[in-house]
Each structure stands twice: as structure tokens, then as C-alpha cells.
Amino acid sequence: MKKEYKSDKLHALLWGVFSVGGFIAAFLLPVLIYIDNIAYPLGLWPVANSSLIKIVFMVSLFSTIFVFITIGGSLFHGIFRFKTTLPELGLKRASSLISAVGYIIIAAGLIALAYYLFQLYHGFDPSLFHRII
Amino acid sequence: MIRELTSFFISIYAIIYIYQLSLLASGDFSSYDLFVRNPATIGFSIIALFFTLYHAVTWFSLMGRIQVVKLGPKKTATPLQAIAINLLLLLIVSYAIVYLFILR
Numbered sequence: 001m002k003k004e005y006k007s008d009k010l011h012a013l014l015w016g017v018f019s020v021g022g023f024i025a026a027f028l029l030p031v032l033i034y035i036d037n038i039a040y041p042l043g044l045w046p047v048a049n050s051s052l053i054k055i056v057f058m059v060s061l062f063s064t065i066f067v068f069i070t071i072g073g074s075l076f077h078g079i080f081r082f083k084t085t086l087p088e089l090g091l092k093r094a095s096s097l098i099s100a101v102g103y104i105i106i107a108a109g110l111i112a113l114a115y116y117l118f119q120l121y122h123g124f125d126p127s128l129f130h131r132i133i
Numbered sequence: 134m135i136r137e138l139t140s141f142f143i144s145i146y147a148i149i150y151i152y153q154l155s156l157l158a159s160g161d162f163s164s165y166d167l168f169v170r171n172p173a174t175i176g177f178s179i180i181a182l183f184f185t186l187y188h189a190v191t192w193f194s195l196m197g198r199i200q201v202v203k204l205g206p207k208k209t210a211t212p213l214q215a216i217a218i219n220l221l222l223l224l225i226v227s228y229a230i231v232y233l234f235i236l237r
Contacts, residue, residue: 025143026189026219030182031227033146035235036153037178041170046235056157063234067154071147078144085137105144109151116154 014080021077028070064121068113075109139188146181149174193219 036056039047083102087095156165168174197215201208 022188022192025185026192027223027226028230029143029146029185030189030223031230032150033178033182033185034227035231036150037169037174038182041175046231050235056153066230066234071150074143075147075151078140078142078147081137081140082144085140105148109148113151113154116151116158119158120154 018077018080021073021075021080024070024073025077028066029074032067032070061121064117068117072110072113075113076106079106079109135187136191139184139191142181142184143188146178146185149177189223190216190220 035047039045079102083098086098091098153165153168156162156168193216194212196219197212200215
């Protein structure tokens with residue numbers, strides 16, 4: 001009974017994080033995609049004359065946290081929804097395997113994201129950025 | 134089904150973004166630049182942006198159905214109101230991010 005309660009609690013928690021990830025992907029991800037991968041390579045507003053440091057959001061601890069929340073939340077939401085959809089498309093027999101692979105991708109992605117952001121935030125040399133602009 | 138498909142593009146974009154960060158963290162800025170300026174990356178990003186916005190609209194519509202807001206004697210009966218208000222909020226949030234991190 002206690003074990004079942006614990007499993008239900010974890011289930012509710014994961015769906016809660018999924019829901020928060022949905023909000024993050026809806027409100028924060030569009031502007032990140034636009035700035036980093038559309039406006040910057042095409043030289044569009046608002047990054048046409050900005051430094052690359054600003055474009056990749058490596059300005060402060062606040063912006064680093066913003067990138068972590070946006071990409072981490074979106075990754076969780078996307079993979080979680082995808083892993084829930086695949087069994088409904090006829091892959092019901094492999095649902096536990098799909099779940100396991102999904103959680104591994106989420107965990108590996110979040111660890112890699114935190115690692116690279118930490119590395120960039122601490123060992124950042126702005127002069128290297130200016131050389132290629 | 135398209136709503137479920139949006140999750141695929143959101144996930145792939147997040148993974149690509151982590152890869153971009155790995156290029157930056159390794160100090161290879163020219164590789165980063167080459168990768169983001171690649172037409173395939175730009176093309177995928179435009180498709181990912183379209184699906185992310187589609188996700189946003191369906192998410193806002195869902196919010197309108199789940200959380201009905203009471204405004205005096207009236208209730209927000211249609212998800213259209215929720216979509217409109219949240220799209221406006223999305224624009225405000227996006228501009229606030231641009232202002233805070235780029236324009237300021």
C-alpha cells in the first residue's frame with residue numbers, strides 16, 4: 001500500500017514537471033529559437049549589431065539560469081510527451097523500454113546541459129568571442 | 134496528432150542546443166558559428182519555431198478549457214479568449230527577455 005502511494009506520488013510529480021515544461025516551451029522557447037538560431041545567423045532584429053556573448057545569453061548568472069530552465073524544461077516536456085505517445089501508435093509492447101530510453105535521454109541531456117553551462121559560465125573568455133565577429 | 138508531433142521538434146531542438154553549447158564550451162567558436170549559419174540548421178530552426186508556436190497555441194487553448202476564469206457575472210467560456218490573452222502575454226514575455234538580455 002505504502003509502495004503504491006510512493007509510486008503514485010512519483011507519477012504525479014513527473015506529470016507536474018511535464019506540465020511546467022509545457023508552460024516553459026510555450027512561453028520561453030520561441031524567443032530563444034528566434035534569437036540564437038534564426039536572428040543571429042540571418043542578421044535580423046534584435047541581434048544585428050549585438051555581441052555574440054549577448055546572443056548566446058552568456059551575460060550573467062540570471063541568463064545562464066534562463067537557458068537551463070528553458071532548454072531543460074523543454075527537453076523534459078518534449079521527450080516525456082513523445083515517450084507517452086509512441087505506445088499509443090502501436091508500440092505498446094515496448095512501452096517500458098521506450099520509457100527507460102526516454103528517462104535516460106532526459107537525464108543525460110540535463111546533466112550535459114548543466115555541465116556545459118557551468119563550464120561556459122566559469123571559464124568564459126569574452127575576448128575569444130570578439131575574434132570571430 | 135500534430136500536437137504530439139510538436140514534442141518531437143521541441144526535443145530535437147533542445148538536443149541540438151545542447152550540442153551548440155558543447156561547441157562553445159570546447160572553445161571552438163568558429164565551429165559554433167559554422168554550425169548555426171548552416172542552412173540546414175536555420176531551416177530546422179524555422180520549422181522548430183513553427184511547431185513551438187503551434188504547441189503554444191494548443192497549450193493556451195487547453196488552459197482555457199481547464200481553468201475557466203470568472204470575470205464579474207461572465208465566465209471565459211471559449212478557449213479563444215485564453216489563446217488571445219496568453220498570446221499577448223507571450224509577446225510581452227518575449228520582448229522582456231529581448232530587452233533584458235540583448236537591448237539593455
